[in-house]
Amino acid sequence: MNRSSTDNWPAVREASRKALPPAVLDFIEECREREHPKSALIAVLHRVQDECGHLGRDQLNAVAQLLQVPTARVYGAATFYHFFRLRPRGRFLISVCLGTACYVKGADQVNRRLMEELGVGLGETTADGLFSLETTRCLGTCGLAPVIMINDNVHGPLKPDDIPGLLERYIQRARKEEAGGKT
Amino acid sequence: MKTDQGNSESATVRLTIDGQRVEVPDGSVVLQAAEKIGIKIPRLCYHPDLSLEGACRVCIVEVEGIDFYVASCSVPVREGMVVATNSPAIRRARRDIVELLLDNHPRDCQTCERDGNCELQNLAYAMGVRERLFEGRRKNPTADESGSAVVRHPEKCILCGRCVRVCSEIQGVFNLSQHYRGFNTVVGPAELGPMDESVCIQCGQCINVCPTAAFLEKNNTEAVWAALADPEVHVVVQTAPSIRAAIGEGFGLPVGTPATGKMITALRRLGFDAVFDTNLGADLTIVEEAHELVRRLEGGGPLPLLTSCSPGWINFLEKFYPELIEHASTCKSPMSMLSTLVREYYAPRHKIDPKRIFSVAVMPCVAKKYEAARPEHLAPDGRPYTDAVLTTRELIWMIQCYGIDFSRLPNDLFDRPLGLSSGAGDIFGTTGGVTEAALRTAAEMVGGETVGRIEFLSVRGVEGLKEAPVRLGDKELLVAVANGLNNAKRALEAAAAGRRRYHLVEVMACPGGCIGGGGQPYPPRGTKILDPEILQRRAAALYQIDDNKQLRRSHDNPAVKELYADFLGRPGGEVSHRLLHTEYRAREPRGIR
Ligand code: SF4
Ligand code: SF4
Ligand code: SF4
Ligand code: FES
Ligand code: FES
Numbered sequence: 001m002n003r004s005s006t007d008n009w010p011a012v013r014e015a016s017r018k019a020l021p022p023a024v025l026d027f028i029e030e031c032r033e034r035e036h037p038k039s040a041l042i043a044v045l046h047r048v049q050d051e052c053g054h055l056g057r058d059q060l061n062a063v064a065q066l067l068q069v070p071t072a073r074v075y076g077a078a079t080f081y082h083f084f085r086l087r088p089r090g091r092f093l094i095s096v097c098l099g100t101a102c103y104v105k106g107a108d109q110v111n112r113r114l115m116e117e118l119g120v121g122l123g124e125t126t127a128d129g130l131f132s133l134e135t136t137r138c139l140g141t142c143g144l145a146p147v148i149m150i151n152d153n154v155h156g157p158l159k160p161d162d163i164p165g166l167l168e169r170y171i172q173r174a175r176k177e178e179a180g181g182k183t
Numbered sequence: 184m185k186t187d188q189g190n191s192e193s194a195t196v197r198l199t200i201d202g203q204r205v206e207v208p209d210g211s212v213v214l215q216a217a218e219k220i221g222i223k224i225p226r227l228c229y230h231p232d233l234s235l236e237g238a239c240r241v242c243i244v245e246v247e248g249i250d251f252y253v254a255s256c257s258v259p260v261r262e263g264m265v266v267a268t269n270s271p272a273i274r275r276a277r278r279d280i281v282e283l284l285l286d287n288h289p290r291d292c293q294t295c296e297r298d299g300n301c302e303l304q305n306l307a308y309a310m311g312v313r314e315r316l317f318e319g320r321r322k323n324p325t326a327d328e329s330g331s332a333v334v335r336h337p338e339k340c341i342l343c344g345r346c347v348r349v350c351s352e353i354q355g356v357f358n359l360s361q362h363y364r365g366f367n368t369v370v371g372p373a374e375l376g377p378m379d380e381s382v383c384i385q386c387g388q389c390i391n392v393c394p395t396a397a398f399l400e401k402n403n404t405e406a407v408w409a410a411l412a413d414p415e416v417h418v419v420v421q422t423a424p425s426i427r428a429a430i431g432e433g434f435g436l437p438v439g440t441p442a443t444g445k446m447i448t449a450l451r452r453l454g455f456d457a458v459f460d461t462n463l464g465a466d467l468t469i470v471e472e473a474h475e476l477v478r479r480l481e482g483g484g485p486l487p488l489l490t491s492c493s494p495g496w497i498n499f500l501e502k503f504y505p506e507l508i509e510h511a512s513t514c515k516s517p518m519s520m521l522s523t524l525v526r527e528y529y530a531p532r533h534k535i536d537p538k539r540i541f542s543v544a545v546m547p548c549v550a551k552k553y554e555a556a557r558p559e560h561l562a563p564d565g566r567p568y569t570d571a572v573l574t575t576r577e578l579i580w581m582i583q584c585y586g587i588d589f590s591r592l593p594n595d596l597f598d599r600p601l602g603l604s605s606g607a608g609d610i611f612g613t614t615g616g617v618t619e620a621a622l623r624t625a626a627e628m629v630g631g632e633t634v635g636r637i638e639f640l641s642v643r644g645v646e647g648l649k650e651a652p653v654r655l656g657d658k659e660l661l662v663a664v665a666n667g668l669n670n671a672k673r674a675l676e677a678a679a680a681g682r683r684r685y686h687l688v689e690v691m692a693c694p695g696g697c698i699g700g701g702g703q704p705y706p707p708r709g710t711k712i713l714d715p716e717i718l719q720r721r722a723a724a725l726y727q728i729d730d731n732k733q734l735r736r737s738h739d740n741p742a743v744k745e746l747y748a749d750f751l752g753r754p755g756g757e758v759s760h761r762l763l764h765t766e767y768r769a770r771e772p773r774g775i776r
Contacts, residue, residue: 006505006506006507006508006768007505008505008769008773060373061373061772064775065773065775068776069775070357070358070775071373071382072358072359072360072381072382074373075360076361079362079363079364
């Protein structure tokens, strides 16, 4: 049969290669030489997250093409495991403690208020890229329950009504840093 | 596709189900053994042509010696097994399972597209669910109504996985998968993105196999009602070959009842100003395609020639095998040929301002909705040649909505000249029909003997991929016929690897061809979708219509002759090239094959 210029594989392959760091490309190459290259999907996704910090759209599509695993399956796997992040983590990572002590003291309400104020669910990041929301188990600061951690700072004890003011402080801090040209 | 029949030498197993003895081939599952003695165990995720999922647990039974209920669709039979399908406890458990399936399901039946032909609804009724005991948290996944052909309503999804399996195992497209997990699981294309931006080829088979309204065709009836109600608009309709073989099912006629005459009467009562036959487009397609085949056989282009009438297949070619595009026939589909002629030929001849024409096509096919919107099929004024595409199901609904008592309608005939067709046009609707029709005409072109009914032989082990040697003039041709895109893949790979030297490969995206299209009626209650018997009876209806026609060959059709003499010139000529042919290009996202 004729293969002709209508083929877009060279272009698709090139674009896919550009979307991934060399270490990942090498790893995919290695996997393709193995007996069941497709079963390497999860391992490849781990590599991408190690190298890029998260699994972006371009990276996932590129993995699908280069590993020849259907794109829907790649997304299926990437969204199934909590470990994988599909968006870059926000500048401030908020970890809500749902350990026993915090839970008893109303961590759930704090958590709900956070979701309301930020407009995101657990494991998600706000559209402006400022905050990511996650939960965690006992942080070892039960005396302050209920507590949340924002990056390395512990805040507690918190009432739901404390949340807006607290978030505002971080927003201001981000603004100031931007104005000062710092990142 | 998998077949249920074990081969004759294979061992059999004897078991007892509800006190009756039954003997079945080793390797069968309990659910199949029960079917053999007339026990239909309720099921939801099971489909005999798809792999086992074992997800819904609706099919549970009791097996002596096992102290939990087992899923009869996934448990293989064993010698001496004793099964009970119907104890009060098992019936209660089954009802509970269905109630739990409903606990986060919208209470939408009266306003739902599937009301009256929904498997979940039927199942709930049959299991005796009369109250909603559990009111669970609702899922709120985002619907996708952006598609030009297929829309998603994931809030209606019960996670049976049938769509995922049909899309991968029958169509080889792998467009769907489950995203996220547990309660948050959502079925959809990669990234749960818009259907038209996914690798979907718009065949609509996910709509067919879905037990609920989670996948639907884009509804185009509003635009058609509006055109019909506007006295200024001249509304033209055409119907594809396979509509007449299936539309009766929507009104309780037995499967396989040809209903051409009643269908035309119903369309007139709905108010269409002219009722044309896509078959004429099919006749033209055949003449043009036969000409293309003969030219290529004489050295003018690559072989095999790939047919181009199935838009789902064309989408597949562009996304999955773009390097083979120049093998494809450049013929527009019969629908697009006819729509083009409605504007460029019919309108001027009848002194109708083309701007006043609204062109509707009734198709068994969901992908035709996408095809109609493609930029290649826009008229020079920027409007699509086909203004609206309705599926068989949508037309059935319009007829019901209008209060037309279909089964008692008198017969009528298509309008001329765009409604006169040969039997070759009719058999376009079923797998193998295009090939047979094209060869009838190609034989005449090369001055050879008439080609009769071709006896295709199944390629070993594959239902849905057939081939046959055919004599055409002094040449011996090898033709292949594939339905279902996984089978098309097999044919293409065999040709690409040089294992087969085909001259012509006919591909229809849907199982059985257009008669099994994504827009055909949902099967009668209690039967399964894509049942080979239903497809066979629809196909038989088309062959019956063909046999009863005096006109059997497309080029003998006087309307075709007149069109060439008055307007088109010659097959493959300048005018027909401009109006009846099209072009293709690689499309992204590229499919993984
Ligand atoms: S999908 Fe079926 S059960 Fe669900 S709302 Fe529609 S008709 Fe009712
Ligand atoms: S329309 Fe066809 S290709 Fe698209 S998702 Fe449904 S089954 Fe798959
Ligand atoms: S969309 Fe339909 S076929 Fe697909 S998993 Fe959901 S209910 Fe089943
Ligand atoms: S439970 Fe929250 S800090 Fe210990
Ligand atoms: S039909 Fe058996 S588990 Fe769904």
